[in-house]
Amino acid sequence: MPRPPGASPRRIPQQDRSRRTVERILDAATRVLSERGYEGASTNRIAEAAGISNGSLYQYFPNKDAIVVAVLDRFADHLADRLGAEIEAAMTGPWEAGGRALLDAQIRLFEEHSDLLRLIVEQIPRLGPFDKLDALQRRLIDIVRVYLLLNRDGFREDLDVDTTIWILAETVGQLSIKYVLDRPPIPHDRMVAELSELVIRYIRK
Amino acid sequence: MPRPPGASPRRIPQQDRSRRTVERILDAATRVLSERGYEGASTNRIAEAAGISNGSLYQYFPNKDAIVVAVLDRFADHLADRLGAEIEAAMTGPWEAGGRALLDAQIRLFEEHSDLLRLIVEQIPRLGPFDKLDALQRRLIDIVRVYLLLNRDGFREDLDVDTTIWILAETVGQLSIKYVLDRPPIPHDRMVAELSELVIRYIRK
DNA sequence: GTAAAAAGCGAATAAGTAGTCGCTTACAAG
DNA sequence: CTTGTAAGCGACTACTTATTCGCTTTTTAC
Numbered sequence: 388m389p390r391p392p393g394a395s396p397r398r399i400p401q402q403d404r405s406r407r408t409v410e411r412i413l414d415a416a417t418r419v420l421s422e423r424g425y426e427g428a429s430t431n432r433i434a435e436a437a438g439i440s441n442g443s444l445y446q447y448f449p450n451k452d453a454i455v456v457a458v459l460d461r462f463a464d465h466l467a468d469r470l471g472a473e474i475e476a477a478m479t480g481p482w483e484a485g486g487r488a489l490l491d492a493q494i495r496l497f498e499e500h501s502d503l504l505r506l507i508v509e510q511i512p513r514l515g516p517f518d519k520l521d522a523l524q525r526r527l528i529d530i531v532r533v534y535l536l537l538n539r540d541g542f543r544e545d546l547d548v549d550t551t552i553w554i555l556a557e558t559v560g561q562l563s564i565k566y567v568l569d570r571p572p573i574p575h576d577r578m579v580a581e582l583s584e585l586v587i588r589y590i591r592k
Numbered sequence: 593m594p595r596p597p598g599a600s601p602r603r604i605p606q607q608d609r610s611r612r613t614v615e616r617i618l619d620a621a622t623r624v625l626s627e628r629g630y631e632g633a634s635t636n637r638i639a640e641a642a643g644i645s646n647g648s649l650y651q652y653f654p655n656k657d658a659i660v661v662a663v664l665d666r667f668a669d670h671l672a673d674r675l676g677a678e679i680e681a682a683m684t685g686p687w688e689a690g691g692r693a694l695l696d697a698q699i700r701l702f703e704e705h706s707d708l709l710r711l712i713v714e715q716i717p718r719l720g721p722f723d724k725l726d727a728l729q730r731r732l733i734d735i736v737r738v739y740l741l742l743n744r745d746g747f748r749e750d751l752d753v754d755t756t757i758w759i760l761a762e763t764v765g766q767l768s769i770k771y772v773l774d775r776p777p778i779p780h781d782r783m784v785a786e787l788s789e790l791v792i793r794y795i796r797k
Numbered sequence: 798g799t800a801a802a803a804a805g806c807g808a809a810t811a812a813g814t815a816g817t818c819g820c821t822t823a824c825a826a827g
Numbered sequence: 828c829t830t831g832t833a834a835g836c837g838a839c840t841a842c843t844t845a846t847t848c849g850c851t852t853t854t855t856a857c
Contacts, residue, residue, distance in 0.1 A: 398834085404824085408834080451815065550786060557767055588793040647847080650845090
């Protein structure tokens with residue numbers, strides 16, 4: 388009895404009590420999803436973890452997927468906030484240092500939230516495109532694109548911008564994720580250094 | 593009512609008829625898993641697709657996961673066969689060409705079986721380590737390791753072999769997978785060329 | 798042909814699932 | 828205090844799932 392993905396919204400919380408309930412639902416859902424994955428996170432289990440009745444879930448969320456999406460949205464906002472600050476900082480100094488700092492910050496963030504990261508990596512395909520995370524990635528990519536276009540003559544001549552961007556973005560993204568989820572015996576700082584080396588060597592003349 | 597993962601084996605097929613039944617189960621399971629993913633592939637659906645009764649599934653497989661594992665094992669064997677031939681060929685010529693040919697073959701193989709690849713990427717975590725694929729990856733990695741150790745003086749001095757191996761393996765592996773699953777607008781040959789460039793630049797002086 | 802073994806069947810079981818609904822409790826305004 | 832509304836409850840529904848088991852059919856060996 389699943390419902391259509393974009394199902395009708397429910398009641399909007401108006402009192403303080405209910406706003407706290409929604410918070411508790413999201414906290415509990417985050418916890419249960421992190422610990423037991425999508426399938427293991429039944430609505431009953433989420434309700435129990437939140438200390439409320441299963442029926443109360445459905446007053447604010449039309450279905451299970453809406454809860455998951457809300458959890459991930461909140462997580463994406465958190466990432467955007469934290470990386471946003473880093474982006475500001477990175478724009479002021481020399482680009483190599485800025486890029487490295489950004490990379491460092493991203494991996495550190497991923498390390499802090501590896502359980503949710505795993506959830507996203509595994510469950511994104513079934514939830515469709517994840518707007519907020521995509522937007523964040525586009526934001527980062529656009530910075531790189533501008534930089535590439537402005538400094539084109541410092542780089543390889545045969546460099547097609549879109550292809551290069553894709554390779555760069557996925558190299559950094561995928562390797563960061565793999566690093567955090569698989570925990571190979573490479574220290575954090577070393578990983579940042581190697582990843583920087585990898586991408587810098589790829590684009591320079 | 594799931595069962596412990598390493599559940600007791602069932603009857604071993606002895607007649608031709610039953611051996612064909614097992615084949616049909618695996619074929620059907622491959623099809624259903626590719627089309628509907630792990631969750632969508634119920635045992636009843638697999639049985640129906642195989643044209644047999646659900647009860648008959650359980651004569652050769654102790655539970656659903658055993659079927660999935662058997663499908664993936666068979667797939668890993670297929671990959672190992674095909675890549676094995678390429679590895680032989682790659683060992684005879686110059687290494688750059690060999691490496692590129694291997695990469696080309698791997699991406700082509702992935703493209704042929706992108707549905708199963710997606711299944712593996714998404715479901716491997718819940719099925720535990722995937723011995724046969726891991727073995728194949730180790731085989732490829734060992735070749736690279738030997739090459740790296742033999743030609744150490746042709747490469748960066750600060751290169752730690754294990755770290756480099758990890759970066760190389762995951763770069764090639766993850767980007768190939770992402771390329772096949774996301775289908776960015778980059779032609780196959782271009783992708784092979786860029787990926788080669790990326791890794792060659794990373795290790796050379 | 799006959800009997801034993803192998804293979805196959807499918808209704809039934811037991812446990813879960815997402816989601817609902819009539820009811821009760823808590824709150825806020827007059 | 829009363830009354831309308833927001834919030835919360837939890838047993839219940841409709842359904843799906845993996846797995847079982849007593850039975851029938853097919854094959855093999857003699």
